[in-house]
Amino acid sequence: MKKLLSGIFCLFCFVAVFAQNGKIMDNLSMKSKILNSERKYAIYLPPDYETSDRSYPVLYLLHGMGDDQTGWVQFGEVGAITDKAIQEGIATPMIIVMPDANTKYQGYFNHPNGTYDYEDFFFEEFIPYIEKTYRCRTEKRARAVAGLSMGGGGTLVYALHHPELFAAACPLSAAVRQSMNDAMRSHYAKEAPGKSDAEIDEWYKNYDILQLVEKVPEDKKNAVRWYIDCGDDDFLAEGNSLLHIAMLKNKIPHEYRVRNGQHNWSYWRGSLPEVLRFVTGSFRQN
Secondary structure, eight states, X not given: OHHHHHHHHHHHHHXXXXXXXXXXXXXXXXXXXXXXXXXXXXXXXXXXXXXXXXXXXXXXXXXXXXXXXXXXXXXXXXXXXHHHHHHTTSSOOOEEEEEOOEESEESSSBOTTSSOBHHHHIIIIIHHHHHHHSOBOOXXXXXXXXXXXXXXXXXXXHHHHOTTTXXXXXXXXXXOOSSOOHHHHHHHHHHSTTOOHHHHHHXXXXXOHHHHHHTOOGGGTTSSEEXXXXXXXXXXXXXXXXXXXXXXXXXXXXXXXXXXXXXXXXXXXXXXXXXXXXXXXXXXXX
């Protein structure tokens, strides 16, 4: 009898521990008409997703250049870090969605040649698909975006273009360029043959983060809660410093962190718990 009770107790403990882990699927896909292709994505579902009927807030977590939807899963350890944050009460249970932006072209923006409009896909197809497919809360207060490097640049542009959709934005080691130079203009001209310099300049203005910060209307300066994080030895540290200064000058409230570190996964794994804590502050009811 004692052995039976001991076995039941051990089984109960195993089930209890297992139930604390979320579920990750990293090879899912959806059909995009805008991009005329199958688009892959990964998703983290919180521990109680399959045993409850509640809806959850959503964090869109963007990868960097050279990675795909599996980057945050394989190298960022998003599952283990999020499970731990939820267990410790640092983070509220949430859905985390990681789209692939590394097929045909790299990046989260509409392409200058007009044939690969990733930003249009993200807002017109991807978010609606996620909110239809999973039990997501769909109000602004329950939606956040974060990302590293190229994904940090995507985070900034998405929240600056659509402050009505995101409660919080957390760019990490973000790709913030100061201005368009001749080399960049030449690169984009090759990417978009037939476009004039004026047309390319106009396209670039729509993605020039520092210019976008300068243009934030007075009534939108408090629309998004910002958390900006970049290592002191990161090659993108200067651009992030200029972003911080631009936000100060324009009186846009934000948290700005500089920690010891470089442009690598060790740094971003260290950033993720604070990102989860920060967006939870927007998700939770005050």
